[in-house]
Amino acid sequence: MNEPLAIALPRRAPARVLALGAFLKNTACLLDGDRAWLSPLHGDLGTPAACAALEASARSLLARAAGRIDALAHDLHPDFHSTRLAAALAQRLGVPALAVQHHHAHLAVVQAEQGGCGPLVGWALDGVGLGSDGQAWGGELLWVDGARWQRLAHLPVLALPGGDAAAREPWRMAAAALHAFGRTDAIEPRFAPVVGAAAARVVRRLLERGPNCPATTAAGRWFDAAAGWLSLSVRQGAEAEAAIALERAATAWLGGLRDEDRDEGRDEGRDEGRDEGRDEPAPHGATLAFADWLPAVLDDADLGRAAARFHLGLATALADAAAQAAQAHAIGQVALAGGCFFNRLLAERVPGMLSARGLQALLPRAVGCGDAGLALGQAWVAAHALERGEYGASAGSASSGVSEVSEVSGVSEVGEVGEVGGVSEVSGVSGVSGVSEAGEVSEIAAAAAAGQG
Numbered sequence: 001m002n003e004p005l006a007i008a009l010p011r012r013a014p015a016r017v018l019a020l021g022a023f024l025k026n027t028a029c030l031l032d033g034d035r036a037w038l039s040p041l042h043g044d045l046g047t048p049a050a051c052a053a054l055e056a057s058a059r060s061l062l063a064r065a066a067g068r069i070d071a072l073a074h075d076l077h078p079d080f081h082s083t084r085l086a087a088a089l090a091q092r093l094g095v096p097a098l099a100v101q102h103h104h105a106h107l108a109v110v111q112a113e114q115g116g117c118g119p120l121v122g123w124a125l126d127g128v129g130l131g132s133d134g135q136a137w138g139g140e141l142l143w144v145d146g147a148r149w150q151r152l153a154h155l156p157v158l159a160l161p162g163g164d165a166a167a168r169e170p171w172r173m174a175a176a177a178l179h180a181f182g183r184t185d186a187i188e189p190r191f192a193p194v195v196g197a198a199a200a201r202v203v204r205r206l207l208e209r210g211p212n213c214p215a216t217t218a219a220g221r222w223f224d225a226a227a228g229w230l231s232l233s234v235r236q237g238a239e240a241e242a243a244i245a246l247e248r249a250a251t252a253w254l255g256g257l258r259d260e261d262r263d264e265g266r267d268e269g270r271d272e273g274r275d276e277g278r279d280e281p282a283p284h285g286a287t288l289a290f291a292d293w294l295p296a297v298l299d300d301a302d303l304g305r306a307a308a309r310f311h312l313g314l315a316t317a318l319a320d321a322a323a324q325a326a327q328a329h330a331i332g333q334v335a336l337a338g339g340c341f342f343n344r345l346l347a348e349r350v351p352g353m354l355s356a357r358g359l360q361a362l363l364p365r366a367v368g369c370g371d372a373g374l375a376l377g378q379a380w381v382a383a384h385a386l387e388r389g390e391y392g393a394s395a396g397s398a399s400s401g402v403s404e405v406s407e408v409s410g411v412s413e414v415g416e417v418g419e420v421g422g423v424s425e426v427s428g429v430s431g432v433s434g435v436s437e438a439g440e441v442s443e444i445a446a447a448a449a450a451g452q453g
Contacts, residue, residue, distance in 0.1 A: 004030075004037040004061065007366050007376070010115030014387035018061055018089075019073035019378035020082035022102065022129075022371035026054055029375035030061040030069075031383055036112065036376050037061055038367060051081045058085065072097040073375075073382035075105075076130045098382040102129025103140040104149045105377035106337035109364045111144070112380035119145035120362075121152065121325045122335030123318055123350075126371070127167065127220030127240075136160070138218025138338070139288075141321055143329060146384035152325050153286040156180070158221050159213040161206040166221070169235045170242040171195055172203055173221050174228030179207040181295045194234055219314075219340045222290075226310045229298045240339070247343050250311045253304025254345075288317050311345045318346075319353035326359055333360045337377075339370035 012034045019029045023045050030037040039057035043050040062069065074086035076099045083099075090097035100108075103124035110122065124140045131137035132151075139155025159176045160166040166173055171194060175187045184204060192200040206213050223243035227233040232249060233242035293313055300306035322334045334354050341347045341363060351361035367373025 002040040004039050004057070004064070005366075007036040007038060007113070009034045009036060009112060013112075013380065013383045015070040015383040016065060016067060017071050017073050017379040017382045017386075018058065018065075018069050019100075019375040019382065020054065020058065020086050021375035021378065022075060023077065023080050023082070025370060025372040026050060026082065027372055027375050028054060028057045028061055029379050030065055031112075031376070031379035032064075032066055036379065037064060038373070038376060041372055045081045054082060055085065058089065062089075069093065069095060070386055071095050071382050073100050073378040075099065075378070076101055076132070096386075098385055100378040100381045101132060101149065102126075102374070103131075103137055103142060103338065104144055105374050105381060106369075107142060107144050107149075107335045108377035108380045109367060109369075109373050110335040110337055110362045112376050113365050113367070114362055119143060119329065119331060120333050120335050121322060121329060121331055122337060122362075123322060124338040125219035125318075125336075125340035125346075126338035127218050127340075128216065131217075136214060136216040136218060138216060138220055139222070140217065141325060143325065144335075147381055147388060153288060153321050154217040155219055155222060156287050156290045157215045157217055158225065159207055160216055160221070161203045161213050163212055163214060167224070169195075170224040170228030170233045171235070172228070173225035175200075175203050176207060176213075177222075177225040177229060177294075177298075179204075181291055183295070184208060194231075219338070222314075223340070223343075226294075226298060226307070230303050230306055232303070232307075240342075243340075243343065246307050246310070247345060249304050250307035250345055253302075253308045256304070286321075288321060290317075311343075312349060315346055315349035315353060318350050319357065322350075322354060323357045323359060332358075333362055335362045337364055337369050341369040 013031045013036075015031075016033075017031045019031070021027045021029065021042075026042040026045050028039040028042075039061060040053075042053040042057065045051055045054065072086040072090045072093075072095065074080070074083045074097060077083060086097040103126075106124040106126070106129075107120070107122040111120065121141065121143050124138075124142060126138045128136050128138050131140075137154070140151060141153040143150045143152055158173065158180060161172045161176055162169075166176065171191050175191060178184065178186050178190070184207065187204045187207070188197065188200045190200075191203075220240070220243065223246055224233070224236075227242035227246040230246070230249070232245040236242055294310070297309040297313060298306055300309065326332065326334055336347070336350060347363065347369075351363070354361045363369055364373055367376055
């Protein structure tokens with residue numbers, strides 16, 4: 001078995017925690033003093049091999065700990081193998097198992113790596129993560145302070161026609177965007193020649209009637225929608241294939257500009273994504289406005305220019321919202337995390353726009369911005385929850401494992417870390433039933449407990 005990656009941290013963690021990571025690109029992380037140990041990549045927890053690899057890493061990291069661990073950390077989703085393994089290990093070791101919201105964990109990676117001890121605001125952009133409201137999130141502007149967090153804003157909601165199938169077929173997401181923008185009648189004429197009349201008709205009916213159309217705020221699905229709208233991708237053969245095609249088209253168009261047009265190219269999309277009528281900070285739980293600019297951008301006959309305007313318009317919207325939130329909370333740094341920041345245009349443009357507003361952008365360093373580094377953020381949040389006594393169900397919802405305080409609008413959430421408990425079944429958030437049987441989980445938990453005893 002490969003050795004774990006040792007990460008030196010600028011601040012000591014207040015507790016010793018083993019975190020069991022995300023469902024996709026799973027890794028485990030031991031947080032121990034001023035050092036974190038990140039396991040090798042196990043893969044996605046939909047396979048027996050990946051689940052077995054996670055169990056082996058959990059044993060190895062527990063044996064490496066300098067003393068008894070104080071807690072296990074895991075994702076909110078109840079059906080992940082990592083969640084059940086965390087519960088089994090915690091029970092055997094007599095320590096709490098703490099559920100950490102996915103996007104909170106993404107931003108906490110930045111705090112762990114870069115020594116942030118105060119609150120920050122940040123965008124976590126990815127394909128999916130279970131939100132505290134039971135929906136699929138992935139385009140979240142959060143305020144975070146150790147174990148506490150608040151959802152300040154998010155990308156517009158899109159339907160997932162056909163559930164998880166929509167994440168594999170960008171044309172479905174494009175159809176969902178057409179429906180969201182009031183263009184439902186355009187779905188069949190546009191997509192019937194591509195996917196067949198029957199499929200286009202079924203998706204239109206799903207969107208009109210609502211069954212099997214869970215909601216998502218994920219940035220990854222908006223990239224899919226744009227790629228499908230521009231006919232860059234119909235069905236994906238690999239993860240992020242549509243988003244990569246969209247980025248390539250945008251990069252090629254921007255790179256093909258003549259020198260004298262470069263400044264104009266940088267300005268393309270600057271007004272897209274901007275709410276000119278708002279000078280004050282966005283209200284908590286606000287939805288970024290896409291309908292005012294995105295349809296016109298994607299209708300651009302120049303495919304490369306349309307792709308570039310999508311990226312630059314999105315970057316402007318993200319930077320504006322983050323700057324407003326930072327001003328409202330008197331914060332000078334903005335964290336940017338989640339797999340969508342592997343996109344070079346976003347990873348370059350958003351920090352540049354924030355810098356122009358006098359803000360410092362912080363991205364993950366040692367572990368990358370995707371799910372492979374998420375366990376570090378989970379461990380960091382759980383350690384601070386233990387330090388401040390902010391976990392447990394005293395103020396929270398027993399069903400979700402986080403406390404929720406809704407404003408009158410019902411959109412804003414204030415979260416705390418919660419001890420493991422059931423979360424209701426969630427549509428649109430991929431999960432698996434256990435690959436390892438309960439007996440196998442119990443055996444590894446018993447072995448780990450023996451090693452810690």
